[in-house]
Amino acid sequence: MRRLLRRLRPLRRDQGGQTLTEYSILMGVVGGGMVYTAIEFLPNFIHALQRYYDGFYIMLNLPFP
Numbered sequence: 001m002r003r004l005l006r007r008l009r010p011l012r013r014d015q016g017g018q019t020l021t022e023y024s025i026l027m028g029v030v031g032g033g034m035v036y037t038a039i040e041f042l043p044n045f046i047h048a049l050q051r052y053y054d055g056f057y058i059m060l061n062l063p064f065p
Helices: 002-008 015-060
Strands: none
Touching: none
16 A cells, blocks of 8 residues: 555656656657648548449449449
8 A cells, every 4th residue: 555655646747747748749749740641541531432422323224423
């Protein structure tokens, strides 16, 4: 129980800034990875969706695109 309480004690004055910096760097990396993935994924997804619907309409032989 004492070990747990030692871990839960407040951070020292010099540890707060380091923790905030590490967190902001981590969030920047995660956010950048999500943006990069979206930029790479969305055009391919839209192209695949268009091909799917084009094939669907050709198969049904509908008069409208």
